[in-house]
Amino acid sequence: MSALIEATALEKHFAFGEGRLLSRRSGRLRAVDGVSLRIAHGETLGLVGESGCGKSTLGRLLIRLIEPTAGAIFFEGEEITRRPTKALREKRRAMQIIFQDPYGALNPRMRVEDIIMEPLLIHGAKSDGPTRQKVSEMLNLVGLPRHARDRFPHEFSGGQRQRIGIARALVLRPKLVVCDEPVSALDVSVQAQIVNLLQDLQGELRLTYLFIAHDLSVVKHISNRVAVMYLGKIVEVAEKRELYAKPLHPYTQALIAAVPVAHPGNRASARAARARVSGDVPSALHPPAGCRFHTRCPYVMTICRAEEPKITEPRAGHEVACHLVGSS
Amino acid sequence: MTPSESKIEAQELGHEEAPTQRRRPFLVTIGRLLHHRLFLTGLCLFGVIVLAAAFAPLLAPEDPNRLAMRLKFLPPSAEHPFGTDNFGRSQWSRVIYGAQLSIAIGLAVVALNAVFGTLIGALAGYFRRLDNPVMRVNDALMAFPAIFLALGITAVLGPSTIDVVIALAVAYIPRTARIVRASVIVLREMEYVQAAVAAGAGHWRILRHHILPNAMAPLVVQLSFLFAYAVLSEATLSFLGLGAVPPTPTWGNIMAQGRQYMTEAPWIITVPGVALMITVLGLNLLGDGLRDVLDPRLRVQQ
Numbered sequence: 001m002s003a004l005i006e007a008t009a010l011e012k013h014f015a016f017g018e019g020r021l022l023s024r025r026s027g028r029l030r031a032v033d034g035v036s037l038r039i040a041h042g043e044t045l046g047l048v049g050e051s052g053c054g055k056s057t058l059g060r061l062l063i064r065l066i067e068p069t070a071g072a073i074f075f076e077g078e079e080i081t082r083r084p085t086k087a088l089r090e091k092r093r094a095m096q097i098i099f100q101d102p103y104g105a106l107n108p109r110m111r112v113e114d115i116i117m118e119p120l121l122i123h124g125a126k127s128d129g130p131t132r133q134k135v136s137e138m139l140n141l142v143g144l145p146r147h148a149r150d151r152f153p154h155e156f157s158g159g160q161r162q163r164i165g166i167a168r169a170l171v172l173r174p175k176l177v178v179c180d181e182p183v184s185a186l187d188v189s190v191q192a193q194i195v196n197l198l199q200d201l202q203g204e205l206r207l208t209y210l211f212i213a214h215d216l217s218v219v220k221h222i223s224n225r226v227a228v229m230y231l232g233k234i235v236e237v238a239e240k241r242e243l244y245a246k247p248l249h250p251y252t253q254a255l256i257a258a259v260p261v262a263h264p265g266n267r268a269s270a271r272a273a274r275a276r277v278s279g280d281v282p283s284a285l286h287p288p289a290g291c292r293f294h295t296r297c298p299y300v301m302t303i304c305r306a307e308e309p310k311i312t313e314p315r316a317g318h319e320v321a322c323h324l325v326g327s328s
Numbered sequence: 329m330t331p332s333e334s335k336i337e338a339q340e341l342g343h344e345e346a347p348t349q350r351r352r353p354f355l356v357t358i359g360r361l362l363h364h365r366l367f368l369t370g371l372c373l374f375g376v377i378v379l380a381a382a383f384a385p386l387l388a389p390e391d392p393n394r395l396a397m398r399l400k401f402l403p404p405s406a407e408h409p410f411g412t413d414n415f416g417r418s419q420w421s422r423v424i425y426g427a428q429l430s431i432a433i434g435l436a437v438v439a440l441n442a443v444f445g446t447l448i449g450a451l452a453g454y455f456r457r458l459d460n461p462v463m464r465v466n467d468a469l470m471a472f473p474a475i476f477l478a479l480g481i482t483a484v485l486g487p488s489t490i491d492v493v494i495a496l497a498v499a500y501i502p503r504t505a506r507i508v509r510a511s512v513i514v515l516r517e518m519e520y521v522q523a524a525v526a527a528g529a530g531h532w533r534i535l536r537h538h539i540l541p542n543a544m545a546p547l548v549v550q551l552s553f554l555f556a557y558a559v560l561s562e563a564t565l566s567f568l569g570l571g572a573v574p575p576t577p578t579w580g581n582i583m584a585q586g587r588q589y590m591t592e593a594p595w596i597i598t599v600p601g602v603a604l605m606i607t608v609l610g611l612n613l614l615g616d617g618l619r620d621v622l623d624p625r626l627r628v629q630q
Contacts, residue, residue, distance in 0.1 A: 060522075065522055065525055092526060095526070096526055097523065097526050099519040100519075101519060104518055108353065110537070118524065122527050122529050122533065123528065152353060165523075
C-alpha cells in the first residue's frame, strides 16, 4: 500500500523563557524530536504514549495546524511542509481533525448546522439548499437527529457533541483524519459508541486515521498498526497483533502490562513483573542523554546512558529503537 | 448505531430539553438579567436619567440659558422644582439638559472604546507579532491615571465637547484594549478555532465568527463601567473648566458654579451632584448585573 501521509525527521521545538527578575534562562522544549512515520491509504495508525510525550503535537504537525521546526511532511507524495497558507487550503480539505474535549471543540455561539456547514462555506459553497442538505446527511451519518441542527452545542451531551465534531471533520470528505484522543473525555459507555461510529465511518468513507490515545486498550480495537511514543520520539511501531504479542521495547512491554484485564489471575504474572516500570516521565525540557527511557528501564545497560539507540527493523514491519534489540 | 444506543442518546437529549436550555443563548441571557435584582435597580436608576435626557425639551420647556436676574437664588418650589441659580436660570432645565450632554458624551466614549478598543485588543491578541509593540504603547498610556491624561489632552486641545470625548476615549481605550486582548488570547487557543484553521478558514473569518462573538461578554461589562467613568470624568473636567464651554449646562460646570454659593443656595451644587450619583450608581449596578450573568466565574457569593 502506498503512503497517504509520510513524515521524515519531523521536529517541533517550543522556545520558552523562564523569566526571573534579573536572570533570564531560555530553553527549548522538544515536543517532537525527530519522528518519521508513514500512514498508508485506508489504515488506522494508533499512536500511544503518556501525557506530554508529544503525540498531540505530532498529530497537529502532520496536518499543518502547527509549523514544524524541522523535517518534512509529504501528503499523497507532495511535500506540504512549507506550503504557504493559501496554497495549503486545497490540501486542508483532505486532512481533518477530531478533538479530545467535546466541550472546547464547538463554538458555543454557533448552531450545529452552522458549525457543520462552516468548512463547506470556507471551500466556496453557498449557504443554500444543497449545502443544508449535506449537513442533514452528515447528521444522519453520525447518528444525530435532524432537528439537532437548529440547536446550540450546550444542549448536547458529551457523546453527542463528539458526534457533531466528527460531522464537522468529515463534511469535507477528507482522506486523513487525525483523531486526537477522541474518546478520552467520554464516559466508558459512550466511548465504545464513538469508537464503533469511527470504525463504521472509516469503512463507508474510506478514511485513513491517525488515532491518538494514551492507553493501549482503545487503540487495540481500532488500529491496524500501533506506534508507541516516549518523550518526543517513536520507540516502536508494528502491526497491532505483532506489537501486542511480541513487544520488543521495554516501554511498550510496560504499557501492555499496564492495560487492566478482566481476570487478573489468568495473566502471566511473570510477564507483568518483568515489565514493571517505576518513576515518572523525565522532563521534556531536559531529556536524559542516550536512550530517553534509560532512567526507568528495568534492563538498562551502560550503552543506554551514553548512546541513543537507532531505529532497527528486526522483523519486517516491526521497527524499534532499543539497544537490547540491536545487540541481540 | 444500535437501537439501545440511540435510546440512550435520545434520553440524554430529552433530559437536556429544559425550557431555558432550548432558546438561543442570547435570549437566555436576557431572561437571566430580568431576574437579577441589582441589574433591574441599576436599569431603573440609569433609565430615569436616560429618559430625562431623551425627553429634555418636553420635560423642561424652559430654556436652560434664559437669564432672569430678578429670579436668582430661588429655592426649590412648584414653579422651579430645583430652584434657580445665580443668574435666575431654571435648575430643572439646566440639570436635564446637562444629563443630555453627559449621556451623549458617555455614549460617544463608549462607542469609540467599543470600536477601537476591540480593534486594538483583537489585533494584539490574535497576531502574536503585533502583541508586543501594540501593548507596550498601550501600557505607556495606561501608566498615566486616566483623568490626568484627559486633563492633559483637553488642556492641549482646548475646552470643547468634542475634545472631551477625544480625551476620554484616548484615556480609556488602552484599558478596553487590554481586556479584549486577554479574552482573545484565551479564545485563540480554543479547539474550535483550531478546527476552523484545519478547515482552511482565514484570519478574518476566525476573528469574526469564532473569537469576537465569544469575547463580547467581558467587553460589555467593561463598557457599562466605562460609561460611568466617562460621565464622572466629564463632570470632573467641566468642573475644572475644561469641558463644554459655559453657558452650555453640564453637571460639572453647574457644580463648579454652585460651589461659590454653597451656603446661600445649596441646591445649585446638590442637584447635579445627586444626578451624577444616580447615573454612576445605576451604571455600576447594571455592570455588576451583567458581570454576574455573563461571566458566572466572577460572581460574588451572596
